[in-house]
Each structure stands twice: as C-alpha cells, then as structure tokens.
Amino acid sequence: MAEPFAVKDCALIALGTGVRAQNLRELRDRLQSIHPACIYHHFWGGLLRPLFDDPEYQNDFAGWAWHGLRDARLAEKLALVDPSQCPSLEDLRRELVEVIEERLEESEFIPWAKTNQQFYFVRSQIVVFDTNLRIEGPAMLAEMVPRLSVGSIFYHFIDARRRTASRRDDFSEWLLGCGDRCAEMVIPRLIAIDPYFSSLTELRRELEKVFKVCLL
Amino acid sequence: MSSMLEQYSEIVGEDVVDHLRQLAKALEGARVVHVNSTREGGGVAEILHWLVPLKQELGLNATWEVITGEESFYQCTKSFHNALQGTAIAIPESLLRSYETTTLRNAEAMREKLEEADFVFIHDPQPAPLLNFCPNRKGKWIWRCHIDLSRPYRPVWKYLRNFVSGYDASVWSLAEFVQPLPHPQYLIPPSIDPLSEKNVELDPGEINRVYEQFHLDPERPIVVQVSRFDRFKDPVGAIRACRLAKTFTPFQLVLAGGGATDDPEGARVFAEVQDEANSDPDIHLLLLPPDAHRTVNALQRIADVVLQKSIKEGFGLTVTEAMWKGKAVIGGDVGGIKLQVINHHTGFLVSTPEGAALRIRYLLKHRSRLEEMGSKAKEFVRENFLLTRHLREYLTLMVAITHGTEERIELS
Numbered sequence A: 001m002a003e004p005f006a007v008k009d010c011a012l013i014a015l016g017t018g019v020r021a022q023n024l025r026e027l028r029d030r031l032q033s034i035h036p037a038c039i040y041h042h043f044w045g046g047l048l049r050p051l052f053d054d055p056e057y058q059n060d061f062a063g064w065a066w067h068g069l070r071d072a073r074l075a076e077k078l079a080l081v082d083p084s085q086c087p088s089l090e091d092l093r094r095e096l097v098e099v100i101e102e103r104l105e106e107s108e109f110i111p112w113a114k115t116n117q118q119f120y121f122v123r124s125q126i127v128v129f130d131t132n133l134r135i136e137g138p139a140m141l142a143e144m145v146p147r148l149s150v151g152s153i154f155y156h157f158i159d160a161r162r163r164t165a166s167r168r169d170d171f172s173e174w175l176l177g178c179g180d181r182c183a184e185m186v187i188p189r190l191i192a193i194d195p196y197f198s199s200l201t202e203l204r205r206e207l208e209k210v211f212k213v214c215l216l
Numbered sequence B: 001m002s003s004m005l006e007q008y009s010e011i012v013g014e015d016v017v018d019h020l021r022q023l024a025k026a027l028e029g030a031r032v033v034h035v036n037s038t039r040e041g042g043g044v045a046e047i048l049h050w051l052v053p054l055k056q057e058l059g060l061n062a063t064w065e066v067i068t069g070e071e072s073f074y075q076c077t078k079s080f081h082n083a084l085q086g087t088a089i090a091i092p093e094s095l096l097r098s099y100e101t102t103t104l105r106n107a108e109a110m111r112e113k114l115e116e117a118d119f120v121f122i123h124d125p126q127p128a129p130l131l132n133f134c135p136n137r138k139g140k141w142i143w144r145c146h147i148d149l150s151r152p153y154r155p156v157w158k159y160l161r162n163f164v165s166g167y168d169a170s171v172w173s174l175a176e177f178v179q180p181l182p183h184p185q186y187l188i189p190p191s192i193d194p195l196s197e198k199n200v201e202l203d204p205g206e207i208n209r210v211y212e213q214f215h216l217d218p219e220r221p222i223v224v225q226v227s228r229f230d231r232f233k234d235p236v237g238a239i240r241a242c243r244l245a246k247t248f249t250p251f252q253l254v255l256a257g258g259g260a261t262d263d264p265e266g267a268r269v270f271a272e273v274q275d276e277a278n279s280d281p282d283i284h285l286l287l288l289p290p291d292a293h294r295t296v297n298a299l300q301r302i303a304d305v306v307l308q309k310s311i312k313e314g315f316g317l318t319v320t321e322a323m324w325k326g327k328a329v330i331g332g333d334v335g336g337i338k339l340q341v342i343n344h345h346t347g348f349l350v351s352t353p354e355g356a357a358l359r360i361r362y363l364l365k366h367r368s369r370l371e372e373m374g375s376k377a378k379e380f381v382r383e384n385f386l387l388t389r390h391l392r393e394y395l396t397l398m399v400a401i402t403h404g405t406e407e408r409i410e411l412s
Helices: A024-033 A036-048 A060-067 A072-079 A089-106 A138-147 A150-163 A170-176 A180-191 A200-215 B004-012 B014-025 B043-057 B071-084 B093-116 B128-133 B154-164 B204-213 B235-246 B266-277 B293-302 B317-324 B353-365 B367-384 B387-401
Strands: A005-021 A119-135 B031-036 B061-066 B119-123 B140-145 B169-172 B185-187 B222-226 B252-258 B283-288 B305-308 B329-332 B347-350 B408-410
Touching (some): A005 A150, A005 B387, A036 A060, A060 A119, A072 A089, A138 A170, A170 A180, A180 A200, B004 B043, B004 B387, B014 B387, B071 B093, B128 B140, B169 B387, B204 B293, B222 B293, B222 B317, B235 B353, B266 B283, B283 B293, B305 B317, B353 B367
Parallel strands (some): B140 B169, B169 B185, B222 B305
Antiparallel strands (some): A005 A119, A005 B185
16 A cells, blocks of 8 residues: 655745846747746746636747737747646747747747837746645545645646656556556546646646546 | 634635645744834735734734834935836935935844844835844845836936845845846735725725715716825826716716825825816815725725726735725736736726726726626635735745745755
8 A cells, every 4th residue: 555645735936037038039049048947937837826817828928929029820829839748848948949930930020029018037936845634545535635725736736747757746646556446547537637728726626526536 | 703814714715724824834933024114004004014913823923113214214215216116316415315324223223123033024115224234134134125116217226226135035026027136036916905994895884975975976987096196106197087088978086095104295296186186076086094994995895997097006906905896997007007907807908098088988888897897806806916825925935035046945
C-alpha cells in the first residue's frame, strides 16, 4: 500500500521584472531571453490571480496580441499554443517564438501597441506549505477532493506537471502505488481533463466527478 | 460574537479562510509594523483599518503607526503625489528640507519599535526616509507604493528613489507602475473590506434617507462619482460628461468626496468644481467628512450608474466598492481601473468626457444590460478584490521575502 497522500497547498505571488515590449519584434526578442518563470506565469499564473472569469484568450500573450496590438490573427494563433502539450518551458518558449516569427515574416509593418498598452513581463514565486492533511486511501481521496482549496488543486494538478518525472499530476502518481486496477481506471480519465481551459474551481469539480465514479 | 475571519468565511468560503490560517502559521508571532501618514481618509488608511486587526487575528504581532507633520510637510508630499503621477512640478528646497526633518523627527519617536520589527511596511512616499534613519534595523523593510508611477516627473522620482532603493522589496498595484529598483518588486492589487461601514449591507430606510438628506429626486436616475476632490479624479470632466449626456437623458449627478488630512489641495479643487457646476440644480457636490462611510455606502447603492472619470489612478478602490454593490462602472481607461472594469462586461472604459457621456446614455437606456454588468461586476470583485485575497498575498510576500528570490519555497 502506498504512503498516505500528503495534501499540500500553495500561494503564488507575482513579481514585476521591469521588462516590457511595445511592439511584436520587441516581444519576440524579450521572449528569447526572459526567465522561464515569466513564461510559466503568463500561461498558468492566471489561475491564481485576478482574471475575468470569461477571458477572450487563455494566455497573456494572446490577450496582448488582441488588446495591445489589435492583431486578431496573431491572437488566435497564440491562443492555440497549449502549454500542456509542451514537454518543457523551453519547448513552450520555442513554440511561442515560432508563431511570432511567422507573423513577423508575413507582416509588412511591425505591429505596435500604444504606450499605455505595453506588455509587461511578470514572474511569480510559489510558496508551498503542508496542510497536515493525509489521505489514507483512494476512497478517502474521492471524499476529500471537494474540500481541497484551489491552491491545493493548483499544486497537485497543475504545478505537479513541472515537478514529476512523468509530467503528470500528483494524484495519478500516488494512485499508481495503490494498485493497478485503481490506476488503470483513473489515470486515463485524469489525462483527459484539459486544465488549460478551466478555472481551478471547475477543475476541482471535474476531479470530484472522476474520483466519485472510479473510487467510491 | 464570531471572529472577523469567521465572518469573512461566510462571504468567501471556509476554504479561503483556512488557507490564510495555514499560510499564517509560518509567520506566527512575527512583529509587523505598518507606517503611513493618515489614519482617516483615502484608500491606504481604509486598507490598514482592516489589514492590521486581521493580521493580529492570524497570530502576527501587527501594529500601525502614523507619521505627523506641519503644513509644509503635507504640501511637499502632495507635490510628490502630483509629480509621481506625471505633473511637472518644481518643489522648493525649503519644502524638501521640511520633508526630511519631519521624517527624521518621526523616526526618533518610533525608532525603537521599527528597528525591532521583523517586517516594516512603509506606505507611499510620505514616510519613505524612515529607513535611512533606522540604521540598526533587524527585519525586512518593504516600501508599498499605492500610486501610479508609470510616468513620473523624473526630477522628483530621482530625488525619492534615493530613499526607497535601500528597501528589501517594494510592492506595486500593477506591473506598469513598476520603476527599476535594485530589489524584488512584488505586485499586489489592493482590495476592499466587505464588512466595513463603507461596504456592509444597509437597510432600505438608511439608504433612502440620503435622498432627503441631499435633496435628490428618487424618481430620476442618479449617476454618482465618489472620490476626493483631486484633479487626477477629473471631477470637472465628470460634470462635462453629465452636461453632454443630460440633453438626451435627464439625470442627476452626485460628486461626493471626503478630505484626507494629508491632502492640502482638496479645498482649492472643490472651488474649481463648484465653478464648473455653476449652481446647476442637477449637479450635487457633497463635501463629506472623512468618516462618512455609511453615507458613501448609501450613495453608491442609490446610484443607477457609478462613474470614476479619473485621468490617473493608483487603483481606484471606489470602483471596487461600487462593483461590490452590483453597479456597472464607467471608468477612466487608466491605472488600476483597467484591472477592474472589463470593458463591455463589468462596465465601460472611457478616455474623454464625450466617451463617458455616451456610456451614461447607453446604460441609462439599456436597463437589462446595466443589471447584467452589475451582477458580473459583483462576482468579479468577490473572486479577486476582497481583502482575503489581499491578505493572502501580503502573507505570501512575507514568507517569500525571508527566503530570497528563489522561485519555489517549500515550507516544512
């Protein structure tokens, strides 16, 4: 039997970097050298910071392409860059730069933003703490998930993809140690959850549904 | 009587409050001092009124100190405020000397407490030099900038930068306000207290009394702007917008503002606004005392539309307050208003009195749209701009700053 699942919680705090871009070429140049934590923040940080519940675009780069540069074509292309499909942040960086390069090549003019619409690169620090809550078995996981904070959901379902060798979430990793049958039933369903287009509250509800069907 | 945190959990959910308690464990017993320049009036004082007691309830040893000064000190710091938000203004040497001697005198009075503290939060430029006057400080010092510093008047920022660059960190409301400084620069938007007198639910009798008190006609629409009489809030622009829109849709405009003890310009700006209003019976200028919180609350609740026609804005807590009361807001497309007013969803962003007039007319005509936006606005504030989120970020910052700038901090 696996060790009990240690429920952790986390909080993000954003930091300004002073790095900004006013046109598309500047964005490309800054993206090539910016700290990977900035790329992470502009894709995933939105889940734990003020964001309107119905954003037009799921990442900050796409949002800026539309709101700052008024380039709908670029915004759509950037919005389709899915971080959960990129094995690492460096792959994600390359993918972003690729999309921007392509747009620069097909543009006759460099798209510019107004001075008060510049893109500001932000990164975040994550503080992780132990809640002292221990989950003893799969059935208990199904019972506890609805009560976990959104910080815990972020840590175990989103952040885990950066920490684990398999690039999976912590629940899947733990269930592997709880028996083959259990893991076989749950893991494919967890993989099928698209974390990129959901709020953390919605993700919690989706996890609850999967665990209820498979583990209770 | 339940604790403050228990009361908040009824609004934001128990998991949010539990999260705060867990995070605060790492800071139990920490001595935290906040310093600003006024106990009443303005957004900073309002934040500190709830922030300090909540930190205490979470087990931190938090206190709040206020620096005091003479007229020349406040003249100087008001000039700083204007210059940092972009007005080219030369500050006489005599005022700068007054600023430095006043902060030195205050430092002498509170030095022991500040030097012993584990965390010192210095709010805005007024008390910024305190750091230099506390050479034996033990804790982390954080400068909290509440104003829009995106395009400061350079000579004044150059002068003030000398006082703030030595801090261990600074906190800003938006990334675009951040100026280069040699320390970590955290981003924390402010918030409101839903249980304060300014925001708590009022009974209909109390709300309705403001009609009589200020001679307002309950039968005709009311547009309200609440803010200090400050040129950056553009009360004159609000009146112009009102004149443009009123020819199509009759309504009353209420401009309600309190004073802050650290703002010596309020009376002068109020006189300019009176001139612009020119005794129009549909324009109501209300000079309220700084503690008229329930009156402001009632005025925001009777408003059909809330206006915040600022041309510069640090954050705009009055926008948050109005949104929390389910009001669509027409706000200037500046500073923190952009973070709150999601154009066409929670209100409208405007750049001119003409733009404000157009949106006033639109909202007064399309009542269902007005209600839909108001209800989205309230939920947006619940998720993002209530004090529990703000407190969480302060606690996270305090934990983070004791661990340097590493990206991941695991507490045991």
